[in-house]
Amino acid sequence: MIGGEGPADPRWMVRGAWIEYAQKFKALCINLEHRYYGESHPTEDLSTKNLQYLSSYQALADLANFITSMNMELRLNKDIKWIAFGGSYPGSLAAWLRLKYPHLVHAAVSSSGPLLAKVNFMEYFEVVVNALREKTGGEECVEQLKLAHYQIVTLIRTNPEIIEKEFKLCKPFSEATTNDMKNFYNSIADDFADLVQYNEDNRIGADKRYLNLTINTVCNMITGEGSDPAYKKVANFNSIILEKTNQTCLDYSYDNMINELRKVSWGSDEARQWTYQTCTEFGFYQTSSGEVEVFGNLFPINFFIKQCQDIFGNKFDQNFITSAAHWTNAYYGALGISVSRVVFVHGSVDPWHALGVTTTETNDTPAIYIHGTAHCANMYPSSDKDSSELVEARVEIEQYLSSWINLP
Template sequence: MDACTNPLNLSISFTFEFNSSHHLDRSSPARLDYIDHLALLHHQSLIHHCSCSRCSCSMAPAILTLLLLTLPSLLPSSCHAITGAGGRRRLPPTLPMLRRYSAGPGGGGSAVPPPPPQVQYETRRFTQRLDHFNALPASYATFQQRYLVNGTFWGGRAAPVFVYAGNEGEIELFANNTGLMWETAPRFRAMLVFVEHRYYGDSMPAAAYSNSTTTGYLTTTQALADFAELILSLKANLSAHAAPVVVFGGSYGGMLAAWMRMKYPHIVMGAVASSAPILGFYGLSDPYSFYDVISNDFKSESQHCYDVLRSSWSELDKALATDAGRAQLTHTFNMCKGNVDAIPGLLENALVYVAMTDYPTPSSFLTSLPAYPVRQICRAIDQPTSGNETLARIKEAMAIYYNHTGGLACFGGAGDEDPYGMLAGWNWQACTEMVLTMSYGVSGSSIFPPEPFNFTDVLAGCRAYTGLPPRPYWIEAHFGGFDIVNVLKRSASNIIFFNGLRDPWSAGGVLKSISKSIIALVEPEGGHHVDLRFSTKEDPEWLKKVRRKEMRIIADWLRQYYSEEAIA
């Protein structure tokens, strides 16, 4: 068992008991704040950094012991963990970032601009069945699933319908940032439809997270069946039974897009699966690969930058362990309210998400970032303006992510907001079936503190969290994973897998074409679903070529479809 102590040499813990019938019980107002903090625990910004100078983590059978940085007045620590039998549990980072770190007084540095003017849609709701797969009375319960529609460019009953398979968050986030669909709809005379994933945003069944009985309907198979039912109903209402459907998605949405084509080929005739780590599960990919790719991103820019980042954690540990060191951190980092315990989490959050969104042009998906932000962080470390000490270099590096526009008066700490409506749902999914083990281990050569991968501990931590045994092999059994080349050759067609190798999730992606119609587009300089972003005048030629290839492939699919269906 990992035993650590906080700077006050106190062992502080908060204990909650859960079982399968009372998971995330929100019925008691007195427990609401604690449960909300539990739901926030997995967030990528405080993924796994915990050292013996800062916190104590423990697990008793059937009892979850939580060390909550999100209760800073009670626990001065930066260890965000749910422990399993002898180790920490980390859930995989997820792109719809919670932006849990507050901007701080005067902030506007992370402000997200409004979507481009062409993003216009009508909001609709579809009465969706809770359970598509059995006839138990409870299965007939319904909920309202939200979806967004733009028919401005639609060419009529035989024209294409482009559907976005909603990921783990509010659907507006994806509608506002999937520029590829908006920019190509006029060319293909396509209708655009963005479908919100069940249990996210406004698409909530009754008592969605009150206990495991209701939360148990949050699965990938139910979500795909939702998409299928909604698409069929939409086409029927439009009398557009012959309209071809192409499904798009990025990240988890890209996984859903690929699986949708595999499981419902009679409903969708093609899929664009961008940055979709369908091979990120146990036994299919290296459990250290996610953080290794991030480390290599920084090392490729500068060996010195890589070395400074590796040494920064011990420097932070040393400073956090003494009053004098904490005072130095307060002065160097200009933390709001002196919340220096948040610094390791802030740093790790920045490094992970800068690597994922290492785009070749300025972006504002997660926060305001310059072009090639990994390069900019290394430049800040290699060419500091406020001192040559390691901590001064790290402070300047963090400013690239949190204060690129210069609008923040101080660095914020962990906040409680969930602006994209995804925390509780992703916690559940990542511990029941979406056990993406490729992001759980940290090797000794990483820029992050090493953490050996232990599959038993991962499963034990997940079981303690949900009260249910995880199903780590279900995705592979249901959709295929082992021997993926032959699986897809035999069972699938018309899928584009895009991966940018700067993106750590690419290590779990399909990186080689499998057939003439299952095509891998791989770009060494690409970031996380960069192909789906709105185009800009500054886009490099390789990115323009990727999008042109995708459009040519989709056009070929449509020509073949219309030929086979004898539609003029």
């Protein structure tokens, strides 16, 4: 199992779909942490100069070196076949590892992997809005969100103190900069982004914010009967998030966010490392450009480009980031990746499927598209609440693995 933009979690060594596959195939399981994350500290600190060694292609080289070393240390003969598993960014790495090191990796399961590097990832919030429709079976929730956004914008202009109070802001709008305001609107949208991305999943170490919070329960809150206006219902959802994350107020200060991301010591929030990878390889900026009616075009691409520059330096401008994304797509092949024995798995509710392979092009690169499931759902331990389509997907993955393992 390939590690990603966070610490390696030992719970994955005893739970999850890959463990169930391993038991059936009598396989050895190894989980390798990604350089620069968790306790994998290759440099003295996280200065921009030292981050030059943080990239997907160097992480792949680590994996190749690790496999070669394990083959020698454990005296694994040539009949032993390595299978790569990964979800989200590691889902991309799993496919790319098979692409770049086919002599070392026999097959891969790429779950929810975004293979297309895209700077302005406007489709993200388009999928979020479509997921609200798909899971609730109608337009009512989306219409209420549109109304809430209109009311918030209007009240900030006419009676800002109402929004300051309802959203429990750490500082009044009278002290807010233009970038603070973009950050405020982005934070409201992100509440819904996280809700959708991890909807109804059975995650290992699930984020406590979203226990009992699903698209349906939150949409019921927003569309339910009662005299509260739409903006207040959205504010109530925001209050639940603040409470579950032990925040007394919503800090939408742009400078506070940037200062946090400028910290170069190990042990700080690992968001600095992932932000660096987005600025130098992928983009992946979830802008408001695709869903202006629902969230307003209030956190456009320049908001995210500015963050790269403010954190890492002026050279990280739009041309730099666009060129970096083009290089990544040329290096790996993007959605035209030419690879074999990789199964691509995505869920319709997961916004990241918009950048992934969702249709089968060849028999040895099958795509499994699971309706109604969110991010990496197929990887998690099975549950009685799993849909029949999710259960079927896990069986299908096992069948592909079985047929590939038997190939020379």
